[in-house]
Amino acid sequence: MTLRLLALVVLGSGGAVSGPSAAVPATSGQPAGAGNTALTTAQRAGLDAVLRRASGFRLGLLVADARTGQTLYARQPDDLFTPASNMKLLSLSAALYTLGPGYWFSTSVTRPAGGAQAARADHLTLVGSGDPSLDVVGGEHSLAGLARQVYASGVRTVGSLRLDSRMIGAAAGTGPAGWRVPVVERPVSGLTLNDPSAGDGAELTTTPDARAALKKLGGSFRTELERAGVRVGSGLELVSGAAGEQGSGQPEEGIATTRSAPLASLVQTALKRSDNVWTEQLYARLGVDSSTPVWRPASLAHARAQELALLTRAGASGNGLVLPDGSGLSGRGRLTPRALTLLLRYLYLHPLPKTRFTGSLTPQAAFRQRQNLLIEALPRAGTGTATRSAALLGGTLASRLNGLDVRAKTGTLPGVSALSGYLTTAAGRVLIFSVLMDTYAGPGQDLRRLQDALLRALAADT
Numbered sequence: 001m002t003l004r005l006l007a008l009v010v011l012g013s014g015g016a017v018s019g020p021s022a023a024v025p026a027t028s029g030q031p032a033g034a035g036n037t038a039l040t041t042a043q044r045a046g047l048d049a050v051l052r053r054a055s056g057f058r059l060g061l062l063v064a065d066a067r068t069g070q071t072l073y074a075r076q077p078d079d080l081f082t083p084a085s086n087m088k089l090l091s092l093s094a095a096l097y098t099l100g101p102g103y104w105f106s107t108s109v110t111r112p113a114g115g116a117q118a119a120r121a122d123h124l125t126l127v128g129s130g131d132p133s134l135d136v137v138g139g140e141h142s143l144a145g146l147a148r149q150v151y152a153s154g155v156r157t158v159g160s161l162r163l164d165s166r167m168i169g170a171a172a173g174t175g176p177a178g179w180r181v182p183v184v185e186r187p188v189s190g191l192t193l194n195d196p197s198a199g200d201g202a203e204l205t206t207t208p209d210a211r212a213a214l215k216k217l218g219g220s221f222r223t224e225l226e227r228a229g230v231r232v233g234s235g236l237e238l239v240s241g242a243a244g245e246q247g248s249g250q251p252e253e254g255i256a257t258t259r260s261a262p263l264a265s266l267v268q269t270a271l272k273r274s275d276n277v278w279t280e281q282l283y284a285r286l287g288v289d290s291s292t293p294v295w296r297p298a299s300l301a302h303a304r305a306q307e308l309a310l311l312t313r314a315g316a317s318g319n320g321l322v323l324p325d326g327s328g329l330s331g332r333g334r335l336t337p338r339a340l341t342l343l344l345r346y347l348y349l350h351p352l353p354k355t356r357f358t359g360s361l362t363p364q365a366a367f368r369q370r371q372n373l374l375i376e377a378l379p380r381a382g383t384g385t386a387t388r389s390a391a392l393l394g395g396t397l398a399s400r401l402n403g404l405d406v407r408a409k410t411g412t413l414p415g416v417s418a419l420s421g422y423l424t425t426a427a428g429r430v431l432i433f434s435v436l437m438d439t440y441a442g443p444g445q446d447l448r449r450l451q452d453a454l455l456r457a458l459a460a461d462t
Contacts, residue, residue, distance in 0.1 A: 078337075098309075105130060128168075133269075187214075271395070300324075382400065382401055384402075
């Protein structure tokens with residue numbers, strides 16, 4: 001396999017999901033409580049009572065009917081708020097609906113093509129596509145698994161190692177075309193590991209040293225190659241040059257490759273545990289323009305364009321929104337409750353099926369049967385943490401809102417708390433809500449308690 005052909009493999013697979021061309025209708029514009037789908041008197045009184053206790057911070061709230069889109073209750077729905085991890089709703093939905101739920105990442109190893117001695121390679125190149133789930137050891141989807149494939153190909157001696165992370169930015173992510181995120185817990189790179197350490201140290205850092213992290217990864221790969229029976233020289237090079245070009249100027253052939261779980265599974269992991277590292281890696285892949293014959297490195301501008309395209313399809317305006325990252329970790333992002341509610345309604349009305357057998361379900365049936373792939377990737381309230389499976393299912397809502405059917409994304413930063421998602425009332429009505437709070441000087445648990453009280457009041461419609 002030549003390196004040009006390898007680029008097609010590295011880009012992964014799975015058809016993109018374009019979605020309907022027509023935008024989802026926006027909310028009806030009727031005043032809150034208008035029409036025959038209004039909240040009950042008890043619901044409105046309960047919400048009003050909770051909000052009278054809200055002071056010392058900014059609050060935006062919008063509640064809409066999932067089926068009709070009608071606005072049922074609103075407070076400052078068009079004001080801009082810091083969304084914290086509610087930003088993940090937009091970035092990860094855009095990734096899933098753009099790349100498709102079956103998309104996968106690959107990490108490959110190449111050697112110079114046509115070598116006279118199969119057992120000796122002048123160098124090996126480890127080529128990454130931004131997979132956040134690659135392990136060092138622990139199964140075939142790991143550096144150890146790739147090393148075993150290299151040994152099985154017949155290679156026994158290697159002169160040096162090369163690391164190609166250019167799909168997500170220039171070499172080491174520091175060039176003018178490189179991927180840049182203002183605050184992230186470790187480097188966002190075409191080559192990264194599912195490991196909490198980064199750079200030269202063992203602790204997460206908000207100013208990651210991308211070169212140090214790549215060199216550390218290269219050291220881990222060398223160790224696994226040696227363990228597999230392949231002797232490796234001391235040289236280590238970070239491949240530079242334009243993405244999609246051959247670093248050495250000579251053809252390369254693939255001798256090992258591994259691929260991630262489908263994107264749907266990666267998005268679920270990122271949403272359930274609100275993983276900033278995984279989200280930024282997936283967001284960076286959204287920023288890769290692979291529409292040209294030679295793919296270009298990731299750019300924030302391209303990632304934002306995909307997010308805005310999804311919002312347009314959802315009937316939401318992107319005017320004034322601030323989208324500086326995928327995770328919301330920077331604290332500089334700004335979203336409105338209306339934008340999030342319209343996005344959530346689009347996801348409700350246009351479900352990505354969990355299996356090929358559930359693709360014909362109506363939106364209501366997909367929701368009721370828990371077959372809407374994106375919605376079921378959200379944290380689920382009240383699962384508890386008694387078992388590992390329950391904790392994973394509940395994610396950041398596992399210990400909140402016991403007894404309620406809530407699937408929603410949490411968000412927390414100092415002085416900021418957000419919760420947006422879906423609530424099924426006692427009478428079985430599906431509501432979409434977004435509550436954003438910021439500029440609070442007190443403990444975050446105060447804001448979470450108020451959110452929980454709002455949802456309990458909203459659920460009581462019988």
